[in-house]
Every structure is written in C-alpha cells, then in structure tokens.
Amino acid sequence: AQSVTQLGSHVSVSEGALVLLRCNYSSSVPPYLFWYVQYPNQGLQLLLKYTTGATLVKGINGFEAEFKKSETSFHLTKPSAHMSDAAEYFCAVTNPTDSWGKFQFGAGTQVVVTP
C-alpha cells in the first residue's frame, strides 16, 4: 500500500520569501507524483506532475518540484511568494503497477502569505 505524508498542515511565509512544501511518499515502487492547489471553496487545480524523465518538474505559477527517489520525496518550491499563493496544497501519488490510477492524496498544507 502506498501513502503520502505532507509535513506541516499550516505554513506561513512572508511575501517575497521562499515557499517550500514537503511531500514524502511510501510505496513499494516509485510512484507517479502530483501537486494540486485548492483555493477556498473551489476545486483542485493541477500545478505539476512527475511521471518519467527529468526529475525537476516545472509547473504553473512559478512552482517547481524535484523527485528524489533516494529520499522518497517530491517537495514543492517557489522562489518568491505572492499574496495570490495563499491556498491549500495537496500532494498525490499513483502506483504505476496498479490496474487503474487511483490517486492517494496527502492531508494538505494550508499556506498563508503575510505582507
């Protein structure tokens, strides 16, 4: 069975500071990895995903994430936070060997951006 752990349910960052959201997975095989963002009372929007190829993945809104197999991690970063980055962020994984791509979501990290 696979699982996803997001360290820190709430993160506060200053505007202009680095955003770092942590995601670690537990899986018998290296999974496919996704980051989603959710603004209040809205659905989830894909930020980026890693399936194969380059382990550093760039997404929308200036976010990027790096798959590190040795650390079983897929941390999300953005060099400079904007007020508009205030939202909840979810890491998710799927198992390449499953019969279908069931998403396993982390519990989410709420990001607050302070002026």
Added chain:
Amino acid sequence: DGGITQSPKYLFRKEGQNVTLSCEQNLNHDAMYWYRQDPGQGLRLIYYSQIVNDFQKGDIAEGYSVSREKKESFPLTVTSAQKNPTAFYLCASSYTSGATDTQYFGPGTRLTVL
C-alpha cells in the same frame, strides 16, 4: 469552454432525506470520480467510473450511490444511510483511468445536514 460543472454549489439537507449532487463534464473523458473532503483529511474516494455504464466503490462508499448512464454525467446520491454527510464533495474526471492521467476537478458542492 471545456470543463466540469457541479450543482448546486451549496446544498442543505434534513436528516433522513436523500439528496443528489450533479456532475457534468464536456471534456470527453472516459473516467469520472467522486471525492469527499473533510478538514485535515485530504480527499477520500467515494466512487469511480472508468467507462460509461460501469462504476466501482471507492474507499468510503457506504451510504452513497452513483449511476453512469451517460459519458458526460456522474451523479452522486447521498442517502439517509450516510451517518455524517456534511462535507465538501468534489467530482473529477480524467481522459482514461491510467496512472499518469491528470484528474480535473469541478468546483465542488458543499453539503450541510441540518
């Protein structure tokens, strides 16, 4: 514009009533999903459908039912058997149900039981 619509946005239900949440997509996706979201718990899968006229239970299907009679539509019924139905419900779809396929989400329905 292609996308997923959910209605209503807010829904209030009295105890003992069944309610149906609508989900429609015009993305020509084969697979559709229903999730429940509670604070601090991420998303939990209720039901999924890989193709029209077929659907499977997810992790928390008790007290819920679905149908998939059309490719575009995947309504969710919350029955009176669901003990704690107050939550935010999200519908999603993907081109197929493959492990690399991105799931696209609707705006959600917030259900409150009075």
